[in-house]
Amino acid sequence: MAEKFVGKSIKRTEDPRLIQGLAHYVDDIKLPDTLHAVFVRSIYAHARIKKIDTSAASKTAGVVAVYTGKDISQKIGPVPCGAAIPDMKVPDHRVLATSKVYWVGHPVAVVIAENKYIARDAADLIQIDYDELPPVLDEEKAADPKSPVIHEQFGSNIAYKLTAGEGDIEAALKAADKVVKQKIYHKRLAPIAMETRGVLARYYPGEQELTLWTSTQIPHLARTQISIMLNMPENKLRLIAPEVGGGFGSKLNVYAEEAVMGYASMQLGRPVKWIEGRRENIQGTIHGRGQVGYVEIGCKKDGTITGFRYNVFADMGSYFQLLTPAIPTLTGLMLSGCYKIPAIQMNVTACFTNKMSTDAYRGAGRPEATYVIERAMDLVAAELGMDVVEVRRKNFPAPFGGDNPFHVATGLFYDSGNYQGALDKALKMADYTKLREEQKKARAEGRLIGVGVSTYVEICAMGPSPALPAGGWESATVRIEPTCKVTIMTGSSPHGQGQETSFSQIAADELGVTVNDCTVIHGDTAIVQYGIGTFGSRATAVGGTAVYLALQKLKTKATTLAAHMLGVDAKTVTFADGKFSSGGKSVTIQEVALNAHLAKNIPADMEPGLSAQSFFEPKNFTFPFGTHIAVVEIDRETGEIHFKRYIAVDDCGKQINPLLVQGQVHGGIVQSLGQALFEQVVYDDQGQLVSGSLMDYAVPKAAQLPWFELDSTETPSPVNPLGVKGVGEAGSIGATPAIVAAVVDALAPFGIHHMDMPIKPEHVWNIIKKGKTGAA
Amino acid sequence: MTMTMTMKKISVTVNGTTRQSEIEPRLLLVHYLRDVLGLTGTHVGCETSLCGACTVMVDGQAVKSCTVLAAQADGSNVTTIEGFADGGTLHPMQQAFWEHHGLQCGYCTPGMIVAATQLLQRNPDPSEEEIRQGLEGNLCRCTGYQHIIQAVQCAAKKMKSKPAAAAR
Secondary structure (H helix, E strand, C coil), X not given: CCCCCCCCCCCCCCHHHHHCCCCCEHHHCCCCCCXXXXXXXXXXXXXXXXXXXXXXXXXXXXXXXXXXXXXXXXXXXXXXCCCCCCCCCCCCCCCCCCCEECCCCCEEEEEEECCHHHXXXXXXXXXXEEEECCCCCCCCHHHCCCCCCCCHHHCCCEEEEEEECCCCHHHHHHCCCEEEEEEEEEXXXXXXXXXXXXXXXXXXXXXXXXXXXXXXXXXXXXXXXXXXXXXXXXXXEXXXXXXXXXXXXXXXXXXXXXXXXXXXXXXXXXXXXXXXXHHHHXXXXXXXXXXXXXXXXXXXXCCCEEEEEEEEEEEEECCCCCCHHHHHHHHHHCCCCCCCCCEEXXXXXXXXXXXXXXXXXXXXXXXXXXXXXXXXXXXXXXXHCCCXXXXXXXXXXXXXXXXXXXXXXXXXXXXXXXXXXXXXXXXXXXXXXXXXXXXXXXXXXXXXXXXXXXXXXXXXXXXXXXXXXXXXXXXXXXXXXXXXXXXXXXXXXXCCCCHHHHHHHHHHHHHCCCHHHEEEECCECXXXXXXXXXXXXXXXXXXXXXXXXXXXXXXXXHHHHHHHHHXXXXXXXXXXXXXXXXXXXXXXXXXXXXXXXXCCCCCCCCXXXXXXXXXXXXXXXXXXXXXXXXXXXXXXXXXXXXXXXXXXXXXXXXXXXXXXXXXXXXXHHHHHHHHHHCCCCCECCCCCECCCCCCCCCXXXXXXXXXXXXXXXXXXXXCCCCCECCCCCHHHHHHHHHHHHHHHHHCHHHCCCCCCCCCCXXXXXHHHHHCCCCCC | CCCCCCCEEEEEEXXXXXXXXXXXXXXXXXXXXXXXXXXXXCCCCCCCCCCCCCEEEECCEEEXXXXXXXXXXXXXXXXXXXXXXXXXXXXXXXXXXXXXXXXXXXCCHHHHXXXXXXXXXXXXXXXXXXXXXXXXXXXXXXXXXXXXXXXXXXXXXXXXXXXXXXXX
């Protein structure tokens, strides 16, 4: 029996280069004669540019070029937005500011010099005169007609308004015994991939070919868009995503700097490199979240939910990046959570503010949805005096799947689910009944223990093409080389997820070879067929399925060839463990691979070679789910929050490599935990970015975290033949409500039912200090 | 205006090889390693000594090379991630990170491995809490640290049985 790999926790094949420091991220690629770029960015949130004096910078020895908005903004096409919403206002987003600056960090000029030290020095010599304007910073106040207007041509700061959902919400809320209301904030977050963005551009004037190495999640989509920006044929632009040091959605984008580097290299005839600094990264790479909303949830006395409304103000920032306006629509899609809710309505008012654009950050709109519905379920439980678990069970659908999807009032059909199963498993792990008894006892002793439960569902495997701006399919080519080594080219663009390993596991099992016989190529548009990229927990469910389907085509051809070699009918041939057999005779896949290439003994109507391609179009999204339980104890003296337990049961369908699944869940939970307790992009009342370094922007550290106790259930997805759902964002969606609920529950003796993130010790301490009477 | 800098001569032993260079006095150690010597395994994640991606050993001490001048390393012995494997044999810490999936995107990993190795040199048998505290200066955005902690625990066991490797 050949060794089977799918379902096993094997070590990653990508790791040896990474643990030895031998991988190549953008800044590790060194080309002779490379110039280095530094951007000069706005120091004001909102101002008119009066004058830019670049003379001193230009005269600096070693400076090769200085460009301002006046020089190049009309020579390069606008920074693209791929999302479209009816009646949406689209600002003309140029690569460098021309007349006005719109946020602290808005690029105004770029200096290109012989080395980065000279470029940095010269950037400081550029003088910019500004006329400051009043900044617009609050997404809710921005909608006020009396607010200053950012983009004057639109007459207001409202980018769009949108209503979504199904059912008669007014009637549903009227029919309720109680309607619970709550204002809920989702503060801005910075994705903080450990590798900042970076671009290296090299132009060959003879061939008229531009190569861009850029730290991106979407090499092909970025190539299409950047070729349009640079007005060059798409097939003359080669885009390479080399090793990419994390993305979390922040590199699911097309940025001004990418096009500017391409332009500069074409103008100067030399390679040009720009590596983003961390301050720049927090100023000028997209942010996540940025919503404030009003929840209204109607319920019967027994806990049955009748209707759910969410009126939300969404902070767009000053310009649209690739998907900025689409993010709140994802919130709308997932408002039903894992519950039967007859009527749901979301009303979005999307506003421009003098801040960096928001866009997709791990979860992208869905963490907001999960957070509001889960908080709302807890508020219902509190209102009715029910247990938080009981109120959830009351509204779960029965387990479903196969041909019976679960239709929710946001318009979606969930593919498969067993919410009770995951909940039961998590409750058992936590010993929930005992936990509640211990909590009661602790409270009697004056100790503050809280238990938070989140039962989440998310939307993954993005997705059917009609639902995505640029296609939702994924591609794969699998080629068996003459020596029977297997080359897999995927349109997915992994940047930490480990698909070099998991796709090899799929191929190895299908072909009866080993993982080490397989190599996965991704990220280079000159080698790999067009693909969509890695985001929205889609790489395995959509990209992996494309690999699987290409393998089936390949096996069909190999079987026909094997039958020819054996002199038998292909229908009689079986393939197992790398061997094609019929009537006691057999040939190995190695023999078939060699013969396919030598082509001396193949059927007359067969093309030589052994490769196959597949473009997989999923018919639906997938809907992973799970239950997270957080147990915290609060220090009454300091307000500090200590985790006692953290339990997560996630169901992402079939698991190709459980070790990688655990890694994704851990990382997601920690980003959730960061959002719940530490992280926030803070702008002051002048629009200055206060949290512009890792000293001030609180990325979670090892010592702040509990030990995560993980388990899973397995409800295969009927949407793809692998039965996989996706797990990249589960943790960042499911954990936040559990953590907030645990803290709120600990403070329930003070009459607390809700707190806004990030919950800091000072907030907790103030509640304890005020005591019961002063509680909100 | 760029000042005309007096170049400074330094001699640094990096991963066992002594390198003589003439550098600008303001050149950071991390840029010296990456741009002058071509050792790009040491990464820059924040430029402010907060993330630890640039951690290297200088005379046996783990330091953040983004806030050390190359000139300060004159005469010293530097070990970067490229110097951790012994020929074809991975350092036990590297091996443990691999086995326990202690990395995803890999960007923080070189600094994390250097810092974790220093941690075990100071405390060969750390508790989970001590590992968490010991790695406070190194940020990872992908893993949630749990697999890193398991890797360090595993490396501690390996290195106790093979103390020679720990000395590197």
